[in-house]
Amino acid sequence: xxxxxxxxxxxxxxxxxxxxxxxxxxxxxxxxxxxxxxxxxxxxxxxxxxxxxxxxxxxxxxxxxxxxxxxxxxxxxxxxxxxxxxxxxxxxxxxxxxxxxxxxxxxxxxxxxxxxxxxxxxxxxxxxxxxxxxxxxxxxxxxxxxxxxxxxxxxxxxxxxxxxxxxxxxxxxxxxxxxxxxxxxxxxxxxxxxxxxxxxxxxxxxxxxxxxxxxxxxxxxxxxx
Numbered sequence: 500x501x502x503x504x505x506x507x508x509x510x511x512x513x514x515x516x517x518x519x520x521x522x523x524x525x526x527x528x529x530x531x532x533x534x535x536x537x538x539x540x541x542x543x544x545x546x547x548x549x550x551x552x553x554x555x556x557x558x559x560x561x562x563x564x565x566x567x568x569x570x571x572x573x574x575x576x577x578x579x580x581x582x583x584x585x586x587x588x589x590x591x592x593x594x595x596x597x598x599x600x601x602x603x604x605x606x607x608x609x610x611x612x613x614x615x616x617x618x619x620x621x622x623x624x625x626x627x628x629x630x631x632x633x634x635x636x637x638x639x640x641x642x643x644x645x646x647x648x649x650x651x652x653x654x655x656x657x658x659x660x661x662x663x664x665x666x667x668x669x670x671x672x673x674x675x676x677x678x679x680x681x682x683x684x685x686x687x688x689x690x691x692x693x694x695x696x697x698x699x700x701x702x703x704x705x706x707x708x709x710x711x712x713x714x715x716x717x718x719x720x721x722x723x724x
Contacts, residue, residue, distance in 0.1 A: 504546045508553045515555065515563045517546045523608050543701060559653050560703035591620040595631075601645065602634025639666075641712050647674065648710050652703045656687075656694025676710055 500520070507515050520539050522528045547557070555563040585597040594603035604620060607613045637645065643666055650657035662670045671677050671693055680686040685699035685706075699706065711719075 500542045501545055501549065504549050508549065511565065513565050515550065516561045517543065517550065517563060518561055526608050557654055560700050591617050599637055600631065600634055601637055602631035605633060635718060641715060644710055644712055648707050651695060652707055654694065654700060656692045658692055660691065
């Protein structure tokens with residue numbers, strides 16, 4: 500793990516994505532039922548320290564960029580914020596979200612099922628592409644929670660003024676989960692921003708799903724509301 504990070508740094512990669520080590524259900528490793536020591540958190544911290552020492556800047560749990568990367572000013576793309584700007588995903592398995600909708604194509608970690616999904620995708624008609632086959636119409640609460648999650652899991656965190664301008668309320672006093680994160684020392688709150696601490700960012704993959712609404716959890720588990 501450390502050698503892989505070291506090689507990426509040696510190549511002076513402009514961006515590096517530091518993914519935790521997971522054994523996913525329905526994958527080959529998952530089928531074999533391996534029970535290795537859980538060193539995910541330790542490995543992540545090793546990679547994180549290596550990237551910081553090499554001068555990389557962290558923007559989320561996974562994404563890092565080299566501070567001295569050379570981009571001509573006129574070629575630098577405008578900042579894009581998933582929580583504020585609608586996003587349409589292209590390609591098999593891509594997810595999309597607009598103001599009221601969150602949807603995607605089917606996804607699987609199983610090899611045969613993935614092959615079937617791709618085959619079905621490339622044979623879709625124009626009419627098929629006009630429908631969202633897997634999606635959810637978001638009410639106000641879930642629009643707020645999606646905005647919160649997409650903001651909070653970035654190192655810059657959530658702008659309280661931007662949230663207030665969009666929803667007319669203060670996120671910190673609207674979600675009990677934020678008070679709990681703050682009580683546990685995982686959240687920094689000031690007049691302008693709400694952001695996770697370094698330890699909080701390292702727990703992004705737990706904090707994100709923890710912020711899902713009850714309705715979304717029910718739908719993910721295939722249960723009626």
